[in-house]
Amino acid sequence: MNKARRIVLAFGLVSLFGDLVYEGARGIIPSYLKLLGMSSAALGVALGIAEFIAYASRIFTGYLADRSNRHRLMIFLGYGAIAFLPLLAFVYDRRVAILLIFLERFGKALRAPARDAIIGEVSTGMRGKAFGIHEAMDQIGASLGPILVATLVMLYGIREALLFLFIPFLFIVAALVYARSLHPEPGISKGPLGFLVRPMHVAVFFNAASMMLPFLLLYEVTGVVKLYEVPLIYFYINAVDAITSIIAGKLYDDLGMVIPFIGFVLSPIPALIYYYMFSLYFPRYVRASTFIGIVMGLRESVYRAMIADTAKASLASEFGAYYTFLGLGMALGGSAYGYLMIYKHRLPIYAIVTALLGIALFLTEVKIGGSQ
Numbered sequence: 001m002n003k004a005r006r007i008v009l010a011f012g013l014v015s016l017f018g019d020l021v022y023e024g025a026r027g028i029i030p031s032y033l034k035l036l037g038m039s040s041a042a043l044g045v046a047l048g049i050a051e052f053i054a055y056a057s058r059i060f061t062g063y064l065a066d067r068s069n070r071h072r073l074m075i076f077l078g079y080g081a082i083a084f085l086p087l088l089a090f091v092y093d094r095r096v097a098i099l100l101i102f103l104e105r106f107g108k109a110l111r112a113p114a115r116d117a118i119i120g121e122v123s124t125g126m127r128g129k130a131f132g133i134h135e136a137m138d139q140i141g142a143s144l145g146p147i148l149v150a151t152l153v154m155l156y157g158i159r160e161a162l163l164f165l166f167i168p169f170l171f172i173v174a175a176l177v178y179a180r181s182l183h184p185e186p187g188i189s190k191g192p193l194g195f196l197v198r199p200m201h202v203a204v205f206f207n208a209a210s211m212m213l214p215f216l217l218l219y220e221v222t223g224v225v226k227l228y229e230v231p232l233i234y235f236y237i238n239a240v241d242a243i244t245s246i247i248a249g250k251l252y253d254d255l256g257m258v259i260p261f262i263g264f265v266l267s268p269i270p271a272l273i274y275y276y277m278f279s280l281y282f283p284r285y286v287r288a289s290t291f292i293g294i295v296m297g298l299r300e301s302v303y304r305a306m307i308a309d310t311a312k313a314s315l316a317s318e319f320g321a322y323y324t325f326l327g328l329g330m331a332l333g334g335s336a337y338g339y340l341m342i343y344k345h346r347l348p349i350y351a352i353v354t355a356l357l358g359i360a361l362f363l364t365e366v367k368i369g370g371s372q
Helices: 003-026 029-035 040-056 058-068 071-084 086-090 094-122 127-155 158-164 166-182 199-209 214-221 227-255 258-266 269-276 284-309 315-340 344-365
Strands: none
Touching: 003 071, 003 086, 003 094, 003 127, 003 166, 003 227, 029 040, 029 094, 029 158, 029 214, 029 227, 040 058, 040 094, 040 214, 040 315, 058 071, 058 094, 058 315, 071 086, 071 094, 071 166, 086 094, 086 158, 094 127, 094 284, 094 315, 127 158, 127 227, 127 284, 158 166, 199 258, 199 284, 199 315, 199 344, 214 227, 214 269, 214 284, 214 315, 227 258, 227 284, 258 284, 258 344, 269 284, 269 344, 284 315, 315 344
């Protein structure tokens, strides 16, 4: 196994344990906040802002990683912030719960650009496959986490399930030490430092804004299905994500930009399916979950490879800008869909218009079927 593959697999292992903890927690957080008395509109705004923090601040953390060349330190601090989620077990005030969620999301902002810069740097020529493998391992953890939490909720309760997550958090620390041993502090500064904005970033903004976020779907089905089944729906989303990322990553290396384009086309479909399309064979939340998982798998594998391949700035700065616009779009989408869940007749117009804007901007920067 060559060095690049070992490094990709090492960071995949870190993300596997990281997602086991924080995606396990996030699978039950919407239900937890609902039990603490939060409305759907407040939930949409609060968790939308949490995602905004996780993504929008990456334009600064990516620049800081490139400027300081302290990628590993930022990765350690970022993954360490996951410990805030098990602390939710001790919280009875929804405002304190939201604060802890915000702190964990900022940790994600610290680690992601630095980590992706290292993966992008070592995987030249196989970036689709590299990011696909990383996302698949990430989603193995994201799939196991909700199953673990669902089991613990069923056997003991929500608070006990959250408290248990301190145990797998220790494996994150061990995996970080292992990853650090494989890769010295990188010197990743290819291209200018700075906050470069291009049409692709704005395209990603509209693409993210057009998709119904998973936590809103989980909120909607709370009370429709049994409580312990809610994390299992999140497990299904993450499983579809993992399968999609592996397949899409390989196809991207072979076919190029046509693969991320599929994600731009599919982004409004989950909401339209959930609210307007019916079937005698599958519950609508299963169909909506399937498309959410597909788009997430494309976004977390081939979108990242696409950004690395088309970068015009140093890699951590480039990923920081990409994630910032992605987060802004998710904040808008979370807030808009939280409102539109009440006024459903306006939902299709919003979903389709934002998706079309994303597609138009995507096409201004790439030629479908052409070279990367």
